[in-house]
Amino acid sequence: MSVLFDRIALIGIGLIGSSLAHDIRRLGLTKEIVVATRSADTLKRAEELGLGDRYTTSSAEAVADADLIIVSVPVGASESVAKEIAGNLKPGAIVTDVGSTKASVIAQMQPHMPENVHFIPGHPLAGTEKSGPDAGFPGLFEGRWCIFTPVAGTDETALKRLRGFWQALGSKVDEMDAEHHDKVLAIVSHLPHIIAYNIVGTADDLETVTESEVIKYSASGFRDFTRLAASDPTMWRDVCLHNRDAILEMLARFSEDLAYLQRAIRWGEGDKIFELFTRTRAIRRSIVQAGQDVDAPDFGRPHPLDKK
Ligand code: NAP
Numbered sequence: 001m002s003v004l005f006d007r008i009a010l011i012g013i014g015l016i017g018s019s020l021a022h023d024i025r026r027l028g029l030t031k032e033i034v035v036a037t038r039s040a041d042t043l044k045r046a047e048e049l050g051l052g053d054r055y056t057t058s059s060a061e062a063v064a065d066a067d068l069i070i071v072s073v074p075v076g077a078s079e080s081v082a083k084e085i086a087g088n089l090k091p092g093a094i095v096t097d098v099g100s101t102k103a104s105v106i107a108q109m110q111p112h113m114p115e116n117v118h119f120i121p122g123h124p125l126a127g128t129e130k131s132g133p134d135a136g137f138p139g140l141f142e143g144r145w146c147i148f149t150p151v152a153g154t155d156e157t158a159l160k161r162l163r164g165f166w167q168a169l170g171s172k173v174d175e176m177d178a179e180h181h182d183k184v185l186a187i188v189s190h191l192p193h194i195i196a197y198n199i200v201g202t203a204d205d206l207e208t209v210t211e212s213e214v215i216k217y218s219a220s221g222f223r224d225f226t227r228l229a230a231s232d233p234t235m236w237r238d239v240c241l242h243n244r245d246a247i248l249e250m251l252a253r254f255s256e257d258l259a260y261l262q263r264a265i266r267w268g269e270g271d272k273i274f275e276l277f278t279r280t281r282a283i284r285r286s287i288v289q290a291g292q293d294v295d296a297p298d299f300g301r302p303h304p305l306d307k308k
Contacts, residue, residue, distance in 0.1 A: 001027040001029060001168055003028065003029065003030060003031055004030065004161070004165055004168060005029065005030050005066075005067040005161075005165070006031050006032070006067050007032045007034065007065055007066045007067055007068075008024060008029070008030040008032070008033050008034070008066060008067070008068045009034045009036065009062040009063045009066035009068070009069045009070070010034070010035050010052065010072065011036050011037075011059045011062060011063070011069060011071045011072065011073065011081055011085070012037060012071060012072035012073035013035050013037045013046045013051060013052075013072070014042075014072065014131050014132050014136075014232075015127060015128065015131050015132065015135040016072040016098045016136070017037075017070070017072035017133070017136070018046065018132075018135065018136025019136035019137060019138070019140040019141070020070060020072065020098075020136075020169075021033055021046075021051040021136065022051070022136055022138040023139070023141065023169050025051075026138050027168055029165065030068075032053045032054065033051070033054075034052060034053065034056070034062045035047075035052030035054070035055050036055075036056050036058065036061070036062035037133075038073075039057070040057060042133060043055050043056070045132070045133045045134065049134070059085050060084050060085055061088070062085075063089055063090075063093070064090070065090050066089075066090065066093060067090065067094070068093070068094050068096070068162075068165065069089070069093060069095045069096070070096055071095070071096070071097040071099075071109075072097070072098045074232075074234050074235050075099040075100060075101050075104060075235075075239065075242045076237075076238035076241065076242060078097065078099060078104075078105045078108040078109050079108035079109065079112070081109075082109040082112040082113065083112050086112040086113065086114060089113075089114060089117045091114075091116040092116065092118075093118070094117070094120060094158050095109075095117055095118065095120070096119075096120045096122045096162060097109070097122060098122060098123060099121070099123060100123060100189065100190075101238075101239055101242040101243040102121050102123060102147075102149040102178035102181045103178040103182050103243075104242035104243065105121055106121055106149070106151060109121075118155050118158035120148055120154060120159060120162050121149045121150070121151070121178065122146055122147065122162070122166070123146065123147045123185070124141050124144060125145045126140050126141050126171075129228065129230045129231045129232075131231075131232040131235065139170070141169040141170055141171045142169070142170035143171075143291065144170075145171065145172050145173070146166040146174075147173075147176060147181055148162070148163070148173065148174070149175070149176060149178040149181050182243050182245075182246045183246045183249070183250075185243070186243055186246035186247050186249070186250040190239055190240070190246075190247050190250070191247065191250050191251065191254060192228060193229075193236055193239075194240065194251070195254075196226075196227075196229040197228075197229045199225050200222075200225055200229040261273070261276065264276075
């Protein structure tokens, strides 16, 4: 593959930043990767893993002369990063981010972006419950969507260059406005995480079932929730605080629908329950058909007898 940007600065080198580093290197998309992160410990680990060519704890220093800057920090830190890098950006550079919420990131970053740089907010729909520089791996973005939420007046050439970058990583690129993104993500990502955090918290708080029983007898349904509920607390606190309106709207709908289900269970209305469970099963089939997941039972996880 060919060099798309002479120098790429990665601000934040956790799961997403380090996965980007692996792929940029593997695919030869730049001549130089500059890695910046807030703490000396994370920086040292990034260096041990060989994620970049140069390393610094100063975001301002990292962006100097960079052609593409990718900000991969918790969304609540977007404004402080924008302020820090604003004065050192090269004219014509593209500044993008990977934050899970978009309206808030735009509100935090855009006011600080100089006129002569291209600020293009983005969000790759790819990740795991792990965090930190050790969590990244090559191919994370392969076959996944990356959504851009461009602001008014975005330069078409810059958009095309950034699209080319994500496509080189194997992603499919889509565009929508930030408010719409935040609503869509509230239902497909943010609510499932909140529900998972809540159900695992409820199990932890139960007085009639001991914690050791929850762990000992955890069925696959509960275990699937614990995977989501093990996600990074800082990242998810920030998502909750920075997509508040859309999340509250979806939670209100969710609570209404849960009350409907609760009522159907209370009154023994099997038809209603069966109709809902049939509809939801079809959604799973559509996701598999769209190539967004595998059809294998239990997500294809190995079981004891598979090893024999
Ligand atoms: P992560 O693994 O926890 O890494 C976070 C990085 O941001 C680290 O380099 C950390 O630096 C830095 N950081 C943390 N707090 C900061 C602050 N207050 N100021 C400046 N830097 C700070 O996180 P991640 O999973 O890569 O997530 C990064 C972004 O990607 C988030 O906005 C998230 O919403 C988005 N995203 C995540 C996923 C996912 O599944 N994880 C998927 C799509 C998008 P130090 O370690 O040096 O403190």
